[in-house]
Every structure is written in C-alpha cells, then in structure tokens.
Amino acid sequence: MWDDASIDGGGPHAELTESASISCPYCGESIEMLLDPAGGARQEYVEDCEVCCRPWSVRVIVDGHGQATVSVSALDDA
Ligand SMILES: [Zn+2]
Numbered sequence: 001m002w003d004d005a006s007i008d009g010g011g012p013h014a015e016l017t018e019s020a021s022i023s024c025p026y027c028g029e030s031i032e033m034l035l036d037p038a039g040g041a042r043q044e045y046v047e048d049c050e051v052c053c054r055p056w057s058v059r060v061i062v063d064g065h066g067q068a069t070v071s072v073s074a075l076d077d078a
Pocket of ligand 1: 024025026027028029049050051052053054
C-alpha cells in the first residue's frame with residue numbers, strides 16, 4: 001500500500017517533439033530539424049541553414065494524429 005499523498009509526481013511526460021530530415025534547397029545538405037507539433041496545426045517560419053546560412057521558408061502541417069509534415073523551400077528575396 002502506498003500512501004504518497006505528499007509526493008507530487010511531477011506530471012506526465014508529454015514529449016511531443018519530433019524531428020524531420022530535410023534537404024537544404026540551396027546547398028542540398030541533409031539536416032535533421034526539430035519540430036514542435038504542439039506549436040499549432042500549421043506553422044510557418046523562417047530558419048537559416050546550419051550549413052550555408054541561407055534562409056529557408058519552413059512550413060509545418062500537423063494532422064489530427066500529431067503527425068507533422070514539413071516542407072522547406074528557398075526564401076527568395078527577389
Ligand atoms: Zn544550406
């Protein structure tokens with residue numbers, strides 16, 4: 001029998017972080033990027049390539065199962 005009313009169990013481990021492997025549209029390097037499915041069903045942001053430092057336009061779509069789909073394209077500044 002456990003009487004652990006005084007122990008606050010710290011809550012569930014909600015690790016929703018996922019990673020995706022993408023290729024840089026500029027240098028072609030494949031890079032593992034971390035996603036945050038909890039950040040919303042549709043996310044759009046700019047991130048710089050770790051290798052060539054050029055800006056990507058990143059789109060993340062999270063479906064009803066928490067499955068994230070990522071697309072990365074070149075952010076063209078015309
Ligand atoms: Zn690159």
